[in-house]
């Protein structure tokens with residue numbers, strides 16, 4: 269059993285992320301979901317709580333916070349940080365070391381020896397942008413494992429690299445980290 273912190277950002281692939289969360293739980297892992305505030309506009313925290321059996325976190329401020337300092341509490345427990353799907357925006361924030369929300373703050377607070385994996389999902393034109401590719405290279409050299417997205421049709425109908433991986437492919441690629 270691995271204690272996974274599953275970070276979900278605001279991509280059209282949030283529905284696939286819900287399936288991923290469910291399959292990880294079924295495989296016996298503890299899945300703690302953190303949504304960016306924008307992702308919480310696209311998918312319900314309640315659904316993810318039902319699928320994972322765990323509280324879902326969005327902000328460490330206000331009435332919905334879980335502890336006095338959620339970013340420290342969650343970071344301490346995490347054995348694998350998996351950000352899937354990762355938007356172009358979130359990738360840029362992580363590459364710059366910015367921490368405007370709970371997920372980005374947590375990503376900085378997690379100890380350096382905890383494996384961190386990022387699976388991008390975006391329109392192929394976004395994925396091909398030099399700024400996005402530069403940010404991904406920065407994250408890889410900072411120790412992130414950056415998985416290549418699939419090539420194919422994305423939600424808006426464009427085709428190319430940037431499509432979020434299917435759940436079975438995520439589980440296959442992360443087999444070494446998930447004890448499979």
Ligand SMILES: Cc1cc2nc3c(=O)[nH]c(=O)nc-3n(C[C@H](O)[C@H](O)[C@H](O)COP(=O)(O)O)c2cc1C
Pocket residue numbers: 276277278279280281304305306307310354355356357358389390391394
């Ligand atoms: C329905 C919808 C789908 C989106 N899908 C993506 C996506 O797959 N990848 C991406 O980089 N941005 C996507 N965006 C744009 C991001 O949501 C936007 O850049 C946002 O600022 C990202 O916020 P976050 O990184 O804090 O979650 C989408 C927006 C909407 C409304």
